[in-house]
Every structure is written in C-alpha cells, then in structure tokens.
Amino acid sequence: MNLLAETRAGAAFALEDAAAYQEWRAAKLAHFPGTLAELVVEVRDPRALSAAEKQALLERCMRANMAVYASAAGDDPDKEIPRRIGLQLGLRELDPNYLADDDGISPLTVAEHGTRGEFIPYTNRGIKWHTDGYYNPGERTVRAVLLHCVQRAESGGENELLDHEIAYIRLRDLNPQHVRALMAPDALTIPARIEDGRIERPAQSGPVFSVDAGGFLHMRYTARALSIQWKQDAATQAALAALEDLLATGSPWVFRGRLEPGMGLVSNNVLHTRTPFADSPAHRRLIYRARYYQRIGAG
Numbered sequence: 001m002n003l004l005a006e007t008r009a010g011a012a013f014a015l016e017d018a019a020a021y022q023e024w025r026a027a028k029l030a031h032f033p034g035t036l037a038e039l040v041v042e043v044r045d046p047r048a049l050s051a052a053e054k055q056a057l058l059e060r061c062m063r064a065n066m067a068v069y070a071s072a073a074g075d076d077p078d079k080e081i082p083r084r085i086g087l088q089l090g091l092r093e094l095d096p097n098y099l100a101d102d103d104g105i106s107p108l109t110v111a112e113h114g115t116r117g118e119f120i121p122y123t124n125r126g127i128k129w130h131t132d133g134y135y136n137p138g139e140r141t142v143r144a145v146l147l148h149c150v151q152r153a154e155s156g157g158e159n160e161l162l163d164h165e166i167a168y169i170r171l172r173d174l175n176p177q178h179v180r181a182l183m184a185p186d187a188l189t190i191p192a193r194i195e196d197g198r199i200e201r202p203a204q205s206g207p208v209f210s211v212d213a214g215g216f217l218h219m220r221y222t223a224r225a226l227s228i229q230w231k232q233d234a235a236t237q238a239a240l241a242a243l244e245d246l247l248a249t250g251s252p253w254v255f256r257g258r259l260e261p262g263m264g265l266v267s268n269n270v271l272h273t274r275t276p277f278a279d280s281p282a283h284r285r286l287i288y289r290a291r292y293y294q295r296i297g298a299g
C-alpha cells in the first residue's frame with residue numbers, strides 16, 4: 001500500500017519512465033478490490049464518523065479512488081449528511097453548479113418543469129460514461145464527487161463505476177501512444193454554450209488525462225457525441241476508439257450497483273454511468289450530488 005502512495009507522487013504517469021509505471025501498476029492491480037462489496041463501509045452515523053470508519057473509507061479510496069458508505073440514515077433528506085461526510089474526508093470546496101441549490105449540493109431528481117428538466121441528470125434517462133465537470137475550466141477541476149442517496153427509484157438508476165487509473169492502465173498497456181494523445185491539451189473541446197445569442201459558457205479545451213501538482217491522475221471524459229469536439233488527428237481518434245472499446249466491454253474492474261437510501265458514494269471523480277430508471281410514488285429517486293475541487297483525504 002505504501003508503494004501506491006510513494007510512486008503516485010513520482011513518475012508513474014510519465015511515459016518516458018516505464019520502470020516507475022510498471023512498479024506503480026503492479027501495486028495498483030495487486031491491491032485493487034475484486035468486488036464492489038469490498039468498497040462498502042458500514043458507518044453508524046455519517047454525520048460523525050468514527051476514526052475507524054473514516055480510515056476504512058480513506059483506505060478504499062486510496063486503492064480504488066472510490067468507496068461506498070452504508071448508514072442507517074435512510075431517507076432523511078438533511079443535506080448536512082453529505083456535507084459533513086465530505087468535510088470529514090477533507091472535501092471543503094464545492095463547485096457551484098448554477099443549477100444547484102444555493103448551498104452547492106444538487107438534488108438530482110426528476111424535474112417536472114423548468115430549466116432543470118432540459119438537463120439529463122434531472123430526467124430519468126440513462127447517462128453514458130463520463131467524469132463530472134468535464135466542461136469546467138482547469139481552475140475549477142472537479143477532483144472529487146459525492147453522491148448521497150435519499151431515495152432510490154422503483155427500478156433502475158444503477159451506476160457503473162470504473163476507476164480512471166484502471167482505464168489509464170488498460171490504455172497504456174495497449175499502446176502508450178494512446179495515453180500520449182489523450183494527454184494533449186487540445187484532445188477534447190467542449191464548444192461554447194450559447195443561449196439567446198449570449199455565451200453562457202465559453203469553449204473549453206483540455207486533455208483527457210492530466211497529472212496534478214500532487215502527482216495524482218485526473219481524467220476528463222464524456223462518451224456523449226453531441227456538442228463535443230475531439231481532436232481530429234489519427235492518434236487521438238485511435239486512442240478514443242480504444243477507450244470507447246474498453247468502456248463498452250465488460251471487465252472485472254467495472255463495478256455496478258445501486259445506492260439505497262442512506263448510502264453514498266465518495267470518489268475521486270471516477271468514470272461512471274447511470275442506467276435509466278422508473279419512479280413510483282413510494283420510490284421517487286433523490287440523490288444529492290456534491291462536487292469538490294479537492295481530492296478525498298487531501299487535507
């Protein structure tokens with residue numbers, strides 16, 4: 001486990017240092033959980049984690065960039081639950097989504113009317129593979145995401161999850177040139193969003209894979225094809241095809257599960273999907289989502 005921590009901050013993600021990569025890769029795969037169940041931590045009170053509960057969550061995040069807590073909070077809609085879980089894991093700075101409530105924690109539920117209903121998260125439709133905040137500028141990079149379930153849907157609404165470091169490993173093992181192409185600063189561009197002739201959000205170009213000041217890998221990706229511009233050169237197109245292929249093919253590293261009331265997912269913004277869902281009067285899906293600029297356990 002120490003190897004994971006030590007080599008991360010080193011040269012594991014530099015293409016010219018194959019030895020550092022191989023060392024980190026071996027440690028990563030050796031410690032990676034075999035099942036989603038290994039990522040679940042039972043917590044007594046999510047508002048006040050015990051030292052052992054907190055340590056268990058951090059340890060899983062170190063191995064797989066994600067952890068699931070299961071609590072007896074049930075369908076308690078108190079937003080202090082996700083907020084305090086985040087704070088206890090070192091997550092302080094929320095990314096203000098302009099559709100979120102004022103406190104920066106978005107209630108994801110099916111919107112009947114209004115602006116929210118135009119955005120897929122506020123519908124019951126499925127969402128393809130992505131990381132959160134891929135349209136954000138670099139200074140607002142979303143490094144951690146917390147999803148807290150108040151209520152599940154009657155059916156569906158599952159998440160598939162893939163640690164982005166595993167996606168990196170699989171691509172680099174296939175061909176290091178795929179990684180090189182996806183680290184280019186102009187690999188993926190989100191065109192400006194224009195409403196009524198006004199620029200609501202400027203165009204955002206950036207890499208898919210980047211390494212932050214702490215030596216940690218970040219991934220920026222969406223499988224959606226609409227309003228997305230991929231660099232048109234052969235290397236980027238080949239890398240994109242390889243990435244799409246590995247996401248479309250099941251693997252032991254992809255986890256799939258549904259959050260039940262009182263449960264939550266904490267992650268360093270790993271790749272994820274959402275399956276379509278159907279609500280009923282008793283089970284109207286409500287997930288609180290919080291996005292942060294810090295990584296889990298950063299301080």
Ligand SMILES: [Fe+2]
Nearest residue numbers: 130131132272
């Ligand atoms: Fe998401």
